[in-house]
Amino acid sequence: MKRILLAVTGGIAAYKAIDLTSKLTQAGYDVSVMLTDHAQEFVTPLAFQAIGRNPVYTSTFIEQNPKEIQHVALGDWADAIVVAPATANTIAKLAHGIADDMVTSTLIATETPKFVAPAMNVHMYENNRTQQNMATLRSDGYYFLEPGEGYLACGYVAKGRMEEPLQIVERLNLFFKDMQQNQTTKESRFEGVHALVTAGPTIEELDPVRYLSNRSSGKIGYALAESLEKRGAIVTLVSGPTNIAPPENVDTIQVTSAEEMFKVVKNRFETQDIIFKAAAVSDYAPVETLDHKLKKQDGTLSVTFKRTPDILKYLGEHKTSQFLVGFAAETQNIETYAQQKLKHKNADVIIANNVGDRTIGFSSDDNDYTMYFENGDETHLGKAKKVILAERILNSLENRWQ
Template sequence: MKSLQGKTILLGITGGIAAFKAASLTSMLVKKGAEVHVIMTESAKQFITELTLQSLSKQRVYSDTFQERDPSSISHIDLADSADLVLVAPATANILAKMAHGLADDMLSTTLLAATSPVMVAPAMNVHMYQHPAVLNNIDILSRRGIQFIEPGEGLLACGYVGKGRLEEPEAIVRCVESFFALSSRPESQPEQPLKGRKVVITAGGTVERIDPVRYISNDSSGKMGFALARAALAMGAEVTLVAARTDEEPPQAAGLRVVKVESAQQMYDAVLGVWEDCDILIKAAAVSDYRPKEQAAAKIKKSGDTMLLELVKTTDILETLGKTKNKQFLVGFAAETGDTEAFAKEKLVRKNCDLIVANNVAEAGAGFGLDTNIVSIYDTQGVVAQWPLLTKDEVARRLLLLFAERMTGISV
């Protein structure tokens, strides 16, 4: 199946050992029907030849900004204008820095500055380089601009280290490209608002369990993912109720959006239960406290002694309760983990009787709390449904709502 038929992809290749994988990537994209134009940096040419990529792409390969063969056009502008997607794979720390700070000193970086199409980047480098604060800061800058990232894999690197930094395999990169075009293209017959008439309930933020009037137990949740979901659901025509606990910013204000402010897990439980029977989709993106103080002091507890004993009791598990009582509702849970993400997500999905679980490893760069980006995997009872690279939370929300709409109606959106 030529899933990329009619698409023009500008493939940027930079100088790392992973550049050899660009040959397979080019071949796969061409076999999927894409027209692939390759730009190589001078460093990339140390690892793989222009002739190899020209033979596989059936197109001229570019590397020199000043090698203009057609006097009627400027190559880097023409390439940028013609692209439906710019894909940089592998992307070194050097090209990430150039992209983040607007440097243009070669053919690829100059073309990237001129590009108006979406840009997708697949980093590859030493594990310590990938974890360097400067690199992470550049990734954050680019993510905020809407650049999409295909996370590197973990394993034995060419330098001998074992860790995160390997270029994702060409097959996986192609799947990401296919997923991008599938989600960004709409058939003319498809309704612009696939959730029109649906009632969607979204929880956001971290609940607060009071110890005394000035102290509390809570969770690291900014509410940004829940707010992004609310905006996306509204844009797709849904009637949205947002149940918000403690958040880093005020909830969005928009026509058709009802905001219910709560504090504790019990208050969130009561608010959700009040709209549960009448909703079509409930998305529990909030971080709800698992425990609360058994006793809440009426006045500030004064400091005394070197230790303090605080007895905690379980709060009501909102998602599990809903899972036991759902009938027509489409129930989605979130799982924020720090390791063994897939195993914990699958267990939570079954135990809480969800239709889907959206999981992320908050220990990963770009996927933690309070950020504008996320890296998520979605699971159902059959296993993984989708895995997306580093995206803005607004883009994650848009993709999730399209997926939920498709699952509810059976109509591809």
């Protein structure tokens, strides 16, 4: 039985931590809970004790076992620590090494894997200082459970909702499954492999004000790049414009247009072992890019477009030993179009999804992929967060891509 230490900090989402304790217990985890003073303004220790059936820890100065130092022993006891909800205040303290309560003292005193589920007002989340603090923790090895979008306690409908308990449980399940697999195989098949990932949209300019693009967020490409790096791959990420921070230890190249992305990928292609073409590249670009803003006029407007380079097709035509993974974002006839793309682009795998479903796909944290292999195999990965789906994609390819 794996042991989870749940650290609850002082945000309104603390009520979700009670449900999380229940879901973790139902999933077979042994759960102990720590509460900050501010968390106890929202929830009580008794609620967690009743569900988790373990002592609840609230102070570094109350030693329940005189034979050990509590905040050190708890970190050693746990197989993973989850901070949920994690406030901007707690994230800031951890990033700057401040240990002034039970939660921060325990987290700083252990090397146990740590997961952080931010929950806060959208402006607090997007604040430059908060983003820098989270980047610091990521570089220190913390795993982040990204907040979702929805109705916030402050009244905004925006990003900042704590990740749902079931998704946190699934992420932990995957984490421990991967740990077991890594212990069994000892070395990932991606260790030392040169991997190139494209991500995000491209922008095709019409004039200094207007452009043609799409709704791609780049989340799955960035998640793949990060997961590949953690498995020991040497990763190049070629990204269109996004709002995502570049992954640590990944060679990230920022581009804007389809032509720019094509040139970078073409120049790097020969040295790669595996390519993930996850970017949503514009199929067309204006024939003419104006130097000045196109002025409004009466009547209709016609713009002539030209085809942009078909990057996936080029890679399929020129690959030698490279393994080529393409993506198909469709709104109808998903399997038919994916199979056609697999054949016509000479790919080894096409990963397809229905972007007509607004609950998944572009701009969403979630997706629902099916992998179509060149030999006729199909693997449905199910609906999940994109960071989880990235792991599932790589798990499916571990023993196949070579």
